Amino acid sequence: DTEDASETDQVKREEQHTEMKEQVYKEKLAHLKKQLEELNQHASHPEYMRRLKRLENQNKERTWMAEIIQQFEIETVEKQYIKEKKDAVREFDEEKIKLKESLIQELEERKRMIESERNTMELTGDSTEVKPVLTRKLRRRPNEPLPIPDKRRKPSPDILSSAPQLNLLLSDDDVLEDLRIVNKVSKKIVFSTAYLSPPVSPPSPPVNSFDARIEEGRLFYDKKWYHRGQTVYVESKENGKTSGTISSVGQNEVWVRRLSDNSKFRVYVSQLQKGKYSIRKRAT
Structure with missing residues (x-):
């Protein structure tokens, strides 16, 4: 239980x-x-x-x-x-x-x-100038027949009135041949004159000129070389002294970027040579 x-x-x-x-x-x-x-x-x-x-x-x-x-x-x-x-x-x-x-x-x-x-x-003298030969008496070639007058060409009244005694004794080809001979003689005379004449001396540079030139993308000024990206001082009588950086060098000019407002201006090599502008290196 x-x-x-x-x-x-x-x-x-x-x-x-x-x-x-x-x-x-x-x-x-x-x-x-x-x-x-x-x-x-x-x-x-x-x-x-x-x-x-x-x-x-x-x-x-x-x-x-x-x-x-x-x-x-x-x-x-x-x-x-x-x-x-x-x-x-x-x-x-x-x-x-x-x-x-x-x-x-x-x-x-x-x-x-x-x-x-x-x-x-x-x-x-101009070596290519053809001297007028209308008044020059041309020689007559021996055994040459008289030229047939060209009916298409009519002499002007002035020539007929002023020189009635003028007779065309040579053909057009002979006249051109004589002109070539005269032109050759004139070229020789001009060459001999230029050879004998004293050389023309180039004008002397101004007293205040500076040695400035551009070679291979660089500026040579005052016995120093300047290149793109270089910090410089640019001075002129009009604008005074300006701090900047060379932004580019062209064939005849240099572009400079101002440090104050980042604007650019140009300076020609001729201006540097004449002393209107001057460039100096700036210490960084």
Whole structure:
């Protein structure tokens, strides 16, 4: 009997334990269903609301940062655009002035060359000039028939009235041959005159001239060499003393960029030779 009673108590305890577990399971299931219903129908679940609020805060923060970065980049791009536009306009104006002055200098150089050639021709005579031979009496070749007059050519009334005694005794080919001979003789005379005449000495340089020239992309001035990117002082009577950097070296000029406003100006080699400008190295 005692064993049966103990077995019965054990069975009861197991049944009670099973019932308690079933009750706990039902309570949890009912609680989960309630939470699921709140989430699906009313969206008022506490955990959902807490996490949703955190996501909204993160979204607001990221949106705020994105707007700040966007505004900063827009301002940076606009500033860069304005700067690039100003630089392009300034460089265009400088290149336009440089092109105009280069063409003017080239034309002036060609003008000086033409005037020099003209002066040389005046001193030695023009070797290509054909002397007038209408008044020169040409020789008559022996055993030559009289030329047939050309009816297409009519002598002018002035020639007929002033020189009625003029008779054309040679043909056109003979006249051209005589002209070639005369031209050869005149060339020999001009050559001999130019050879015997003393050489024309070039004009002496002015007293205040300076040794300045450009060779291989470098400037030689006052026994010193200057190159692109070198910091210098440029001094003149009109503008005084200016600090700058050599930005480029052309064929006949040097471009210098001012350190004060980053603008560029040009100095010609002829201006350095005449002493209108002077360049000195600046210690960095």
